[in-house]
Amino acid sequence: MALDVVIRPARAEDEHEILELHRSAWSRVSEPGPKRPRDAAVFDERHPVESFLVAEDGRRVVGYIAQAPASPLASNRHVRHIQGLAVLESTRGSGIGQALVEAACAAARAGGARRMTLxxxxxxxxxxxxxxxxxxxxxxxxxxxxxxDGAYVDDVWMSRSLADGHGHGPAHA
Known part of the structure; x- marks a missing residue:
């Protein structure tokens, strides 16, 4: 990852940059839903600002990830779900996406989660x-x-254990 990129919790004032990043990264390869309008809210009851981490290069947000409880059930609170991930196209391949995923997993583990899904x-x-x-x-x-776009596409569910403490190695189903 580029040395000047910092991963930090999102702030309310990041909303516009996160929305623009989401809109610029949107494609039918990554999104089954429509492109969000320019005035759409990013943060809401289901997607609070506290669920987002951003990658910032000092001047701008170049990536984000959102994770939240997998369901509202107390019996499922140990599972978190990645709700979204985007990295600015010009910075892809630099390790920012992997750093965001690892940071989200670390935050979920610190909050008591044992599993991350997506x-x-x-x-x-x-x-x-x-x-x-x-x-x-x-x-x-x-x-x-x-x-x-006229083609049927599979929905792939992936999961990873957070219980190992270091975040690497094989995930257990």
Missing amino acids: RVLGHNGPAQRLYRRCGFAVVGVLPEEFLL
């Missing part, structure tokens, strides 16, 4: 490779879950 589109090879490098494994596939 969903990724079946045709998003780069994201799946990133998550595998971070210790995630495929735990399920919903075949042809989305119809995107």
Whole structure:
């Protein structure tokens, strides 16, 4: 990762930059839903500012990740779910995505979580490779879950244990 990039908790004033980053990174390879409008809210009841980490290069937000409890059930509070990840296109390949994933896992572990989960589109090879490098494994596939631009796309569920303490190595289903 570039030496001048810092990962920190998001602040309310980061909302516009996070939205613009999300909009610039949006594609049918990574998103089954529509592109968010320019005036959309990023932070809301389901996505509080506290659930976001950002990568900042000193001048601007170059990446973000959001994670939250996997469900509202108390019996499931030990599981966190990655709700979104984006890295500025010009900085991809520099390790920022992996650093964000590892930071989110560390934050979840510090908050008492034992497992991190996520969903990724079946045709998003780069994201799946990133998550595998971070210790995630495929735990399920919903075949042809989305119809995107005339093609059916799988919904791939991935998971990783946070109980190992160091965040690397194979994930256990």
